[in-house]
Amino acid sequence: MARVRVVTDSACDLPAALAEEQGITVVPLSIRFGSEEFVDGATLSADDFWARCAASPVLPETAAPSPGAFQEAFLAAAHEGYDAVVCITISSGVSGTHQSARTAADSVKDRIRVLTVDSRTATMGQGLIVLDVAALAATGASPEDIVARSEALIKKTQVFGAVDNLEHLEKGGRIGGAKALLGTLLAIKPVLTVTDGIVGEESKQRTRSRSLRYLAGKAQEAGPISRMAVCNGAATDIDDFLSMLDGVKSEHPVVVVDLGPVVGTHTGPGTIGLCLITAD
Numbered sequence: 001m002a003r004v005r006v007v008t009d010s011a012c013d014l015p016a017a018l019a020e021e022q023g024i025t026v027v028p029l030s031i032r033f034g035s036e037e038f039v040d041g042a043t044l045s046a047d048d049f050w051a052r053c054a055a056s057p058v059l060p061e062t063a064a065p066s067p068g069a070f071q072e073a074f075l076a077a078a079h080e081g082y083d084a085v086v087c088i089t090i091s092s093g094v095s096g097t098h099q100s101a102r103t104a105a106d107s108v109k110d111r112i113r114v115l116t117v118d119s120r121t122a123t124m125g126q127g128l129i130v131l132d133v134a135a136l137a138a139t140g141a142s143p144e145d146i147v148a149r150s151e152a153l154i155k156k157t158q159v160f161g162a163v164d165n166l167e168h169l170e171k172g173g174r175i176g177g178a179k180a181l182l183g184t185l186l187a188i189k190p191v192l193t194v195t196d197g198i199v200g201e202e203s204k205q206r207t208r209s210r211s212l213r214y215l216a217g218k219a220q221e222a223g224p225i226s227r228m229a230v231c232n233g234a235a236t237d238i239d240d241f242l243s244m245l246d247g248v249k250s251e252h253p254v255v256v257v258d259l260g261p262v263v264g265t266h267t268g269p270g271t272i273g274l275c276l277i278t279a280d
Contacts, residue, residue, distance in 0.1 A: 001140025004084050005077035009065060009097050010040040011090035011262040012127035013231060018255070022134045025073050029097065030063040031261045037063075038261075046258035050234035053269055060265045064097040070104035078112035084143040085114040088130050088150055090262070092118045093197035115143050117150045120197035123263045124229035124255065124275040125159035131255075132227065132277070156226075156278045159194040160202060160218050161263075162211040164235070164270025191215060192267070199266075212237065215274050216244035224279035225250040231273030233259035241272050251279060 008014070010028040019026050028040040031049065033056050038044035044052075053060065070087065077085050087105065092098040098118045105114035119126040133150045141149075189211035193202035205211035219228065228250040232238045242256070259271055 002084065002142050003082045004086055004137045004141070004143050004146055005080070005082040006130060006134045006137050006146070007070070007073050007077070007085055007087040007101075008126065008130045009089050009101075010260060011095065011097065011122050012088075012130055013123045013257050013260045013263070014127040014130065015257055016041060018131075022131060023138065024130055024134050025077070027065045027069050027073050027101075029065055029095075029262050031265065032061045032063065034058045040261050044261060046260050046264075049261040049264060050269055053234075053264070060261065062095075062262050062265050064095050064100050067100045067103040067107065070101045071107055074104060074108045074112055074114050078108070082112065085112060086117065086133065086137070086143055086146045086150070087114060088117045088119050088126065088133070090122045090126055091120045091194065091197035093120065094122060094199060095262075113143065115147050117147055117154075118197070119150075119157075120154055121157050121159050121194050122199075123159060123161075123231050123259060123273055124257060125157045125194065125277075127257070128227040128229055128255075128275055128277050129153045129157060153277055157275070158218070158222065158278070159273065159275045160215055161192045161231075161267055161271055161273040162205075162208075162215045162241075163190050163192060163267050164208065208237070212241045212244060212272065215272065216241065216248075219245055219248045219274060219276060222276055222278055226277045226279040227252045227255075228274075228276040229255040229257060231257055231259040231263075231271070231275065233264050233267060233271030233273070234269040235272045236270075238272060250276070 007025040089098040191203040
């Protein structure tokens with residue numbers, strides 16, 4: 001049996017206790033508010049992040065982990081006697097994190113074998129894939145089997161997000177200023193999705209309640225679900241949304257997490273994310 005360590009990055013939004021319980025190493029991204037820089041999950045919690053968002057005159061920015069940060073995680077696995085590492089990162093379409101992981105993997109190839117996987121998704125879409133393959137790794141599966149499983153899961157992963165306003169998307173350069181102004185005037189509540197590793201608009205809803213009902217409908221229409229997660233980005237109506245999911249079944253317990261700084265930086269407060277993997 002192979003001993004394979006699963007490594008990911010903090011864009012996955014896995015709670016630290018859950019990651020530790022499942023033997024998953026999480027390499028953090030960095031968050032900047034002006035001249036202040038923080039390490040995601042280490043020197044900046046999700047609660048602290050949302051509090052700073054509310055108080056800060058400047059929008060935060062994110063930075064990918066350095067190759068050295070991944071290198072440290074890979075070498076720690078070698079030191080602990082693991083035979084290989086499978087590293088699953090946030091989509092390369094929205095971050096340089098995957099390239100950092102690949103650079104680090106090449107730098108340690110004389111010490112430990114590292115296989116990298118571009119999840120082509122983010123937040124708990126990425127997190128659910130990581131949870132699934134960590135369970136497979138615990139059975140002694142080979143690195144190749146773990147990579148094959150993750151690639152199969154990527155094709156069945158869906159991520160949606162109801163955004164409360166367009167300010168963070170517009171100021172972060174994700175959409176044009178004119179479109180943001182139009183959305184404000186019309187009280188548009190967009191629903192976003194991740195397709196082929198890129199964030200895009202999935203639907204326009206005229207009210208917040210409609211956007212949440214639309215989001216819940218995505219789970220109700222998905223068919224058999226293997227894993228599902230809800231991400232709470234400082235949303236005051238999160239309980240209302242969870243109640244809309246009553247009756248939606250998944251093979252594994254639904255995971256409710258705080259939306260972290262990496263994705264929250266671009267979507268802003270009030271975001272509710274729905275992530276799911278359809279069943280085999």
